[in-house]
Amino acid sequence: MSALTIRNLTKTYANGVRALKGIDLNVERGDFFALLGPNGAGKSTTIGVISSLVNKSGGDVSIFGYSLDTERSLAKKQIGVVPQEFNFNQFEKVFDIVVTQAGFYGIPAPLAKERAEKYLRQLGLWEKRDKASRTLSGGMKRRLMIARALVHEPELLILDEPTAGVDIELRRSMWDFLTRLNGEGKTIILTTHYLEEAESLCRNIAIIDHGTIVENTDMRSLLGKLQVETFILDLARPVTESPRLEGFEVTLKDAKTLEVEVPKTRSLNALFVALAEQDFEVMSMRNKANRLEELFVRLVEQNLPGEQTS
Amino acid sequence: MSAREQWVAFLTIVTKEIRRFTRIWPQTLLPPAITMTLYFVIFGNLIGSRIGHMGGFDYMQYIVPGLIMMSVIQNSYGNVVSSFFSTKFQHSIEEMLVSPMPAHVILNGFVVGGMVRGMLVGLIVSLLSLFFTHLTMQHVLITVTVVVLTASLFALGGFINAIFANKFDDISIVPTFILTPLTYLGGVFYSIDLLPEFWRAVSLANPIVYMVNAFRYGVLGVSDVNVYASMAAICAFVVAFYLFALWLLRRGTGIRH
Known part of the structure; x- marks a missing residue:
């Protein structure tokens, strides 16, 4: 009931x-x-x-x-x-x-x-x-x-x-x-x-x-339904420009911090392999925002008619 | 809700109301006692002794029933209007609205709470009056009936006032500009038979004249108006006010969006 x-x-x-x-x-x-x-x-x-x-x-x-x-x-x-x-x-x-x-x-x-x-x-x-x-x-x-x-x-x-x-x-x-x-x-x-x-x-x-x-x-x-997840990466060494990574959107926030958008279709392994190839050493990683928060903002901004599943 | 559950809910509101006005007794029970004592001293003892007799009684004896009724009216009205408006103002009315209590239980609870305060103050004033004069009750049943009806009528009036009130000013307008003048002109301090014919006729349009006189008849055995007609009129007003207040409450006027 x-x-x-x-x-x-x-x-x-x-x-x-x-x-x-x-x-x-x-x-x-x-x-x-x-x-x-x-x-x-x-x-x-x-x-x-x-x-x-x-x-x-x-x-x-x-x-x-x-x-x-x-x-x-x-x-x-x-x-x-x-x-x-x-x-x-x-x-x-x-x-x-x-x-x-x-x-x-x-x-x-x-x-x-x-x-x-x-x-x-x-x-x-x-x-x-x-x-x-x-x-x-x-x-x-x-x-x-x-x-x-x-x-x-x-x-x-x-x-x-x-x-x-x-x-x-x-x-x-x-x-x-x-x-x-x-x-x-x-x-x-x-x-x-x-x-x-x-x-x-x-x-x-x-x-x-x-x-x-x-x-x-x-x-x-x-x-x-989340298509992209954004991560913040803390680097071991300072850099002057952001790396070019195939399939990922990368922004250099400051000398030791990168912001990377990872599509749901790509694995985190691929991201780390690409970073290692360019000699970027990652010390720690965290979500930029709560996953639900990202979805919430997107849904509310677009106000898309949602699929009624229950 | 079963009848038993409704009874428990009703007693809960009445108890809450009594707890409220006894907790703040310096604001609710003490002031009318002091005010009425002053009336007894000034109007009864000092001025009254020079006035002499009225309606066959000492002036003091004559005004005591009116002053008791004045206390009952003001306090039964004042209790409900301030309590229910505070409940609205603090949003604690929502505690009752989310519960399964039917509207009539809420109304009855507040009205009986107001009646209890009105009658308790009436009792205090009656006991105080015994320090100044000798009182005997001529018609006990009429006296009690009139007090109960009057207290319920003004408690209902206070409830309706609180429903429409949006700010604290709104709960003092009726008592200040309507209730007090009507009470003072309602034959508390004089017999309306002393007035010129025109003003006597005007006074008969004042409902408080009937309540004061019906009560005075119960205590002293004298009245300016027909007591039974007065009681019938009060009953009719009680029924009309009750139905109106219940309709407002069910509709959610002033309390629900």
Whole structure:
């Protein structure tokens, strides 16, 4: 069964802006799904409609088979939402925020408190339970929103930019937490600007731009579409001009650094053989940009109609 | 949501509201107690002793029911308008909108929260008044019914105000420019029978006149207007305001794109 099915979803705001122009999306149960797009592409509107914060103009949304139009209550019970902006009462205590959210789902106080403790502990916030939420750091506030979204134990967790403004160590621990949740069977949909995050965590991906889905496929197939990969090579000795290498585009960035575009049809072995023949010794090598980032930029710039594969 | 789940959700909102206004008691419970004490001292003791009797009672006794109602009106309205608007302003309304709670549970929760504060302040003011005068309740059922209806009506009014409010200024316009004048001109400090015929007729268009008089009838047994007609009118307003607020909430006015 699909965790989320969206059919021909449209949204036109009161000011006439067409944020969604008929998108179709399918997310399977247990998936770890990335929804990417530039600012203003329609990601947050899509999440807003799914989480009932935005009224749609047309189309259908169903969550685990429950229609948002006709089985709203059942559909909403399946979702936990972690929004982009902090949206809890800044004056309430951490523990009260989580317990109150459980109450909104009809969970009796004793069970709500039990679950609040469980998730606050898992997210490293138990020691802060009696603090007013406004006193937490940015990373803690974000974890609080995750605990709040999980307290009614939804099957589908939607996270809108969950690691924005979070330091690297915390981001890694949040990735581990989300991976563990997904391993336990929770379906996760993620929007992020950190494409490394999407590439590391997600199995399937949709790219949205100008209110339409421009790509919707699995991560492996998407990365397979990358025609050229760019590498930065650090040389052992300084050079004055870039080497001429058949089949590769080479730019001399500085005396000891080369930037090389390697087509998918050529192997790295061929590159190193060619460099060795011209007496270039390479000390280290790295990707110029994240692979997904290269694809993302290309797709969004071209806004090509993507092949709908799932 | 099952009925039991809805009940839990409703109690959650009410508890949250009570926790909110008791946490900030110096802003919510203390000021009306001080203000009303000043009214009792100045209008009741100092000026009232020179006015003499009104409606067959000491001036102090006459104004106490009106002052209690004034507290109930201002606080039930003020609680909901500020709480719901803050919820909108901080976007924590989204916590409720993503949940499966039906609109009527959200509305009932906020309205009952406002009623509790209105009636609690009314109780505080009533107890304070006992330091200044002797009060007996002539019609307990009418007194309680009028307080409950009035508190619910103004809590609903506060809710509607908060739905349409876009900035903090918008939540003080109605209390300052409509509610306070209507309350002061609603027969709190005088019997409308003292007014010239024209102004008496004008006063009858003020809904607060009916609430104050119905409550005064419950406490003192005297009223300038027909008590049962007043209660029927308040009930009609409560139903109309409730349906309007529910329609706005379901539609997502002011809270959903």
